[in-house]
Amino acid sequence: MSTQPCQLLIFGAAEIVSWDSQAPSAADSVVVVDGKIAELGQEADLRQRWSPLAEVDAAGGLVAPGFIDAHVHPVFAVGRAEEFDWRAQGMDYLEIAARGGGILSTVQHVRATDPEDLFDTVCTHLRRMRRHGTTSMEGKSGYGLSTQDELKSLQVLAQAGAAVGMEVFPTFLGAHMFPLEYRDNQEAYLDLLCNEMLPAVKEQGIARAADIFIEQGAFSVAQARRYCERAIELGFKLRIHADQFHQLGGVELAVELGAESVDHLEALSDAGLEAMAISGKTYAGFLPTAPHFLRQKENAPARKLIQAGVPYFLATDFNPGSSYTPSLPEAAHFGRIRLNMTAEEVLFGITLGAAGSLGLEQRKGHLRRGADADLVVLDLPDLFHFGYAFGENPLSQLICKGDVVPF
Numbered sequence: 244m245s246t247q248p249c250q251l252l253i254f255g256a257a258e259i260v261s262w263d264s265q266a267p268s269a270a271d272s273v274v275v276v277d278g279k280i281a282e283l284g285q286e287a288d289l290r291q292r293w294s295p296l297a298e299v300d301a302a303g304g305l306v307a308p309g310f311i312d313a314h315v316h317p318v319f320a321v322g323r324a325e326e327f328d329w330r331a332q333g334m335d336y337l338e339i340a341a342r343g344g345g346i347l348s349t350v351q352h353v354r355a356t357d358p359e360d361l362f363d364t365v366c367t368h369l370r371r372m373r374r375h376g377t378t379s380m381e382g383k384s385g386y387g388l389s390t391q392d393e394l395k396s397l398q399v400l401a402q403a404g405a406a407v408g409m410e411v412f413p414t415f416l417g418a419h420m421f422p423l424e425y426r427d428n429q430e431a432y433l434d435l436l437c438n439e440m441l442p443a444v445k446e447q448g449i450a451r452a453a454d455i456f457i458e459q460g461a462f463s464v465a466q467a468r469r470y471c472e473r474a475i476e477l478g479f480k481l482r483i484h485a486d487q488f489h490q491l492g493g494v495e496l497a498v499e500l501g502a503e504s505v506d507h508l509e510a511l512s513d514a515g516l517e518a519m520a521i522s523g524k525t526y527a528g529f530l531p532t533a534p535h536f537l538r539q540k541e542n543a544p545a546r547k548l549i550q551a552g553v554p555y556f557l558a559t560d561f562n563p564g565s566s567y568t569p570s571l572p573e574a575a576h577f578g579r580i581r582l583n584m585t586a587e588e589v590l591f592g593i594t595l596g597a598a599g600s601l602g603l604e605q606r607k608g609h610l611r612r613g614a615d616a617d618l619v620v621l622d623l624p625d626l627f628h629f630g631y632a633f634g635e636n637p638l639s640q641l642i643c644k645g646d647v648v649p650f
């Protein structure tokens with residue numbers, strides 16, 4: 244039988260998670276052609292029909308779609324390790340923020356950092372994520388909080404994604420916090436967001452979505468409504484931070500406005516949960532490393548949300564203040580521990596769930612024929628071991644668009 248050339252053959256998997264109900268159940272190998280998934284099957288059969296230009300031996304590991312981190316704050320210049328000690332002394336996240344620490348201290352550093360240096364740091368963050376299997380990501384601005392510094396952040400993010408070879412789906416988060424200079428004139432900052440920043444970001448075409456932090460000490464529901472309606476008018480998708488510490492009605496607003504996702508949800512009310520269940524469209528973004536990092540007892544009611552049929556993803560929330568981890572496998576572990584999610588659910592949450600929340604489910608998050616050939620090979624004997632160990636990186640091989648990538 245004659246063979247056809249293919250870009251890559253991955254063989255020797257103990258198990259392949261493809262999220263494809265049509266895939267042969269005994270498949271141990273994957274064929275890649277032109278950066279796309281061509282076929283799953285058994286090695287002996289595939290070798291009769293394909294002559295691979297490159298090969299990866301999965302060595303009895305678990306093969307899965309490349310991880311997609313759907314909630315990330317990667318555009319920061321330095322970490323905030325000192326806050327860790329303040330927290331140990333009993334100060335909470337919102338108290339630290341009220342003192343000009345927290346988000347606003349990161350803002351000071353981002354503003355003071357020139358674009359070249361910020362680019363180098365963001366590239367480092369993206370490489371750290373990739374080292375743990377992230378092949379695509381959403382990325383937020385939100386530490387600039389002026390027109391100039393938000394545009395700088397989004398431009399640097401795009402450049403870093405291109406330089407590192409990570410597909411980045413950018414979100415404008417100018418409404419992360421009121422900057423110090425507007426603390427006593429919130430309406431003026433909202434005017435700036437709606438009349439200058441959102442239109443400028445739109446004009447440059449450097450964000451697909453807009454985000455807002457609805458919380459005490461950040462934005463109220465009424466302020467969020469104005470910002471979100473303007474963002475919709477300009478054609479942005481919405482991804483929203485709500486119910487992290489207090490139930491203010493942000494979840495209900497997100498659902499009413501048809502947001503792609505509403506994230507955190509540690510303080511989600513029954514009414515909020517019902518609104519999400521009835522809509523069935525707005526994704527729940529689970530970020531279980533954030534309450535861990537903040538020493539918060541409450542967890543998002545993941546089991547109830549999943550049971551109610553609410554679509555969901557799981558993400559790192561990688562940022563310097565509330566979740567300083569670039570690792571999706573680590574987030575998955577916390578999903579299993581804190582949210583009582585199964586191995587299958589957490590892996591779904593960082594692949595197809597994440598892709599769905601970003602409107603990418605046609606080409607990412609699964610290994611169906613025609614999908615982007617972004618894959619991870621994990622040094623795990625089966626799916627049940629995913630999110631079991633922690634503090635250990637399970638990644639053994641990384642493939643982006645059919646190319647084996649060093650990490």
Ligand code: NIG
Nearest residue numbers: 346456484560562563564565
């Ligand atoms: O998702 N909650 C708001 N924003 C981020 C934290 C950002 C920071 O503390 O720097 C979050 O947790």
Ligand code: FE
Nearest residue numbers: 314316484560
């Ligand atoms: Fe966040």
